[in-house]
Amino acid sequence: xxxxxxxxxxxxxxxxxxxxxxxxxxxxxxxxxxxxxxxxxxxxxxxxxxxxxxxxxxxxxxxxxxxxxxxxxxxxxxxxxxxxxxxxxxxxxxxxxxxxxxxxxxxxxxxxxxxxxxxxxxxxxxxxxxxxxxxxxxxxxxxxxxxxxxxxxxxxxxxxxxxxxxxxxxxxxxxxxxxxxxxxxxxxxxxxxxxxxxxxxxxxxxxxxxxxxxxxxxxxxxxxxxxxxxxxxxxxxxxxxxxxxxxxxxxxxxxxxxxxxxxxxxxxxxxxxxxxxxxxxxxxxxxxxxxxxxxxxx
Ligand code: ADP
Numbered sequence: 001x002x003x004x005x006x007x008x009x010x011x012x013x014x015x016x017x018x019x020x021x022x023x024x025x026x027x028x029x030x031x032x033x034x035x036x037x038x039x040x041x042x043x044x045x046x047x048x049x050x051x052x053x054x055x056x057x058x059x060x061x062x063x064x065x066x067x068x069x070x071x072x073x074x075x076x077x078x079x080x081x082x083x084x085x086x087x088x089x090x091x092x093x094x095x096x097x098x099x100x101x102x103x104x105x106x107x108x109x110x111x112x113x114x115x116x117x118x119x120x121x122x123x124x125x126x127x128x129x130x131x132x133x134x135x136x137x138x139x140x141x142x143x144x145x146x147x148x149x150x151x152x153x154x155x156x157x158x159x160x161x162x163x164x165x166x167x168x169x170x171x172x173x174x175x176x177x178x179x180x181x182x183x184x185x186x187x188x189x190x191x192x193x194x195x196x197x198x199x200x201x202x203x204x205x206x207x208x209x210x211x212x213x214x215x216x217x218x219x220x221x222x223x224x225x226x227x228x229x230x231x232x233x234x235x236x237x238x239x240x241x242x243x244x245x246x247x248x249x250x251x252x253x254x255x256x257x258x259x260x261x262x263x264x265x266x267x268x269x270x271x272x273x274x275x276x277x278x279x280x281x282x283x284x285x286x287x288x289x290x291x292x293x294x295x296x297x298x
Contacts, residue, residue: 049076050116050214050245052097052134057111059092059101066092068269069111074215079237079246081260081277083253085298089269090249094217097247098134099127115214132160135213139220141200143192143207149175150188152203156211170210177243178206179236198229205236209244216240218248222255234259253293257281265289 052074059067067089074080082090095101096109099120113120120130135156143152153171171188175181180202184195192203201221208216218237222230237246237259250256256263257277264274265284273286284290292298 049078051076052215052245052247053112053114054093054097055112055114057093057096057109057113059089059096059109060107061092061104062106066269067096067109070266070271072264072271072274074245074247075262076245077241077243078261079241079248079259080274081256081263082247082249082266083251083256083263083292084266084272085292086251088266090266091219093266094136094219094247094249097215097217098131098136100131100136128160132211133213134215134217135208135211136217136219137201137205137208137221140224141197141204143195143200143203145191145193147192148189149184149192149195149203152192153206153210156207160211162211171206174206174210175203177209177240178202179232179239180206196229198225198232201225201229201233202236205233205240209240213244215245215247218246220249220251223251230255253281265292267292 054070054072057067057070057072058065070093082094084090092101097113099109101107101109109121115130115133119125120134144155147155150171153174154167157165157167157170172181172185175184180199183199184190184203192200195203201224205216205221221237222233225233234255237248240246248256248259260277262274263277263280265272265280265286265288267288272288273280273284275285280289281293284293
């Protein structure tokens with residue numbers, strides 16, 4: 001019998017998340033052209049993606065179960081949309097994926113969430129590391145109000161203690177990848193909150209991706225924005241999927257149809273179905289999905 005450790009066992013430790021991430025970052029840095037970097041897609045050609053799998057995931061607020069036994073796999077380097085009526089558990093589910101749900105007093109999750117082969121709820125896992133590799137963008141743009149544009153993007157790097165990176169270079173890279181560089185490059189010292197709503201949201205996306213996560217969760221990232229700013233975010237989502245696995249919560253079915261390869265429909269905390277977006281919107285398996293997308297309820 002071999003004395004070598006089982007690679008799967010080995011992969012379940014927190015150090016594996018961070019080591020794997022560091023190795024990838026080093027690889028990506030080598031692959032990354034020096035500035036200017038026109039887009040996220042071009043920043044790291046051929047970058048291997050990461051899969052998230054939910055197994056029997058349930059989420060509670062006290063005794064109330066808001067998410068029920070969800071099994072769902074998010075494919076690497078794809079955009080998956082979460083749709084369903086308000087209150088069906090989309091945001092709660094997404095917050096379980098980077099362990100933010102448990103921050104709410106009385107809230108807890110049950111079941112399993114794995115990032116590739118790493119169980120992110122394992123007791124050995126460092127929650128801070130989980131949130132670094134699974135980043136999140138919220139509905140309302142939330143730049144740090146007292147910080148400049150530059151410092152907003154650098155904040156994630158500073159907070160998560162990323163070392164050995166050229167801060168200026170990384171901030172520029174993230175702003176370019178978020179499609180904001182050309183609009184802000186001459187006023188990096190201006191307050192983040194001096195930007196328009198759409199720009200602030202792209203700033204928050206830059207802040208999230210600056211730490212080079214593997215997965216980006218977006219909870220209604222465009223619902224507070226006007227139609228033009230919304231389209232910019234959608235274009236950006238298209239580009240970012242070359243580099244990240246993306247989960248986007250949206251109540252806007254046209255948006256799901258525009259950006260997502262697959263769509264998951266939730267109702268009353270349950271996953272009703274998940275499939276190719278075209279199929280979900282044209283020929284769903286479940287009559288409840290059909291009733292929702294045809295506007296019979298919602
Ligand atoms: P969605 O994102 O689909 O609108 P949510 O995940 O926000 O749905 O909510 C799912 C259910 O959980 C709803 O019944 C909502 O009232 C409840 N809920 C959400 N947040 C909290 C909270 N902080 N405390 C208690 N219940 C909550």
